[in-house]
Amino acid sequence: MSNAETIIEEIGLYLEKSSLKKSNITKEELITFIENKWKEADDEKYNIHQGCIYIGRMTNEYIWVKDFDNMMRWLAEDDKHTSSKKHEAYIRNYYKGKCCLECGNEEKALEFFNLSYAENPDYIFERAPFCYEFFNRHLENPRDLNSEIDEDEPETDYYIELDYWRTFFEEEGELCYHFLDDDGEIIEEPSAFQEKGILYLEDHQKEILQNMLGELLKIYPDLQKAYGYTEDYKKDFMPDIKTIKGFSSLLSPTIFYVTSVIKDDYPYIGFSFNCPWDIEHDLGFMVHKDRIVEIGDAALAFDIFAAESDAEIN
Template identity: 45%
Template sequence: MNEYKWAGDAPNMLRWLGEMDKHARSNENPPYVSDYYKGECCLECGAEQEALKFLRKSYEANEEYLFTRSPKVAEFFNAHLAEPKILSKFEDEGYEDFSFSLRLEYFGKALEQEGEFRYTFLDEDGEETDEPSRMHSNAIEFLKQNQEEILTGILAEILKNYPKWQEIYDYPSETKSDFMPGISTPQELSELLELQNIYILDSAKIGFEFSCSWDIEHGLGVITRKGKVVNIGEVEVALMAI
């Protein structure tokens, strides 16, 4: 789906979005959340009319939700309202990019990605900060020195949970091989996962945000403590300092 989105091929992107709607967990969120996500994807794809259609459906069901997400989407939709809202939230905040770049050779090789990854420091309140503490710096150094052990543990934990997730998502047989194929080794996960961001919570806890083929909307989050996986679930897990 992402490949079609990046290629600007809206019909095929929407076709695969429709296939994703068939998995068993697709109805856990209110419809306006799904409509928003489809609208956001269409906007990224360059299909503005399709984006507007889905975003309008989301807005009609919940007028507030759309304006709590991406500033780009909010500004796009606001320009098409008969009575545009004053987007003070987006105008007042600078939306600074607090992420940094980190080279992790083993991660790049094992995940079949470029070896350059983005990471973000989170303060005690879970907010992004560009002023890391000594604990944050220690965590980065620990990650660099122990990256093979850390990623091996993460992939092993994902593989252990994968059969259970297959049952939960319950993809139809005709699309299962595209989204959640049968796998038996951690190496095969490189075809299904992409590391999006790393969150440095404190000296011991590091969160990992993945996109995954079986749930592009919610993604996959992992928390490690001293290099060991302590929590795994949807992407929000990567931000939780448990």
């Protein structure tokens, strides 16, 4: 009987644990754990989709430390996986060339890029600029890259520094946000009402955060039951919490969206947070001023419909 599925699950849980905000797992421990577990698993691991993802993770781990030999070893593992066989040879060779270039081996990168180019001359020029710019310098007849560069896209990323949030979560840096139009698409220029919402957030950042976490605390026991972590994992992913301060070591704000839905001259704003109990979907809040409209996964943060529904009801 195959042991691969069980071991792949063990690797997944360890990766999740290593990504927790207060994790003490080092890069070296992570790499050693996955290496040992991968060797322990039988060949069925090459047929499990998640196994392909972990191969990519290990390839990147060795790229980051510029360990070319181990990176190539994991690229060979990728060749064994059934997922890699779904791609054309020129795609696989481009990917190998990109990895080699990132790892600092230009000679090997050029070898793989040439293989990709021979089969599909256009593919590399549709991918990462640092790859096709490097490759173009080695062509006998280089392309005119200036004619292929698109016009710069408008700037739609905005940033704000919320002092109370930074102190509460013990994290440095600004928080990114976007403005949304009536269709939920990101826009460059906000309306006067949307800008007013940002000013309100700055002036009431403490109340907004405390209200969000206060509402989360009320439903948290039910969430614990729903996710059903065993005691071994509960302490890491979903520990018991008595006050909102307990969320400071679990959650991290990631991004928020200022919607175009306006009520009483203020927009609805959706906030997204990384959370350990659901790494795939994360955590989201829809807020109007300092009132919490709804709590869900991160997709709620840009759910125009949720904002519209509340605005109509209220």
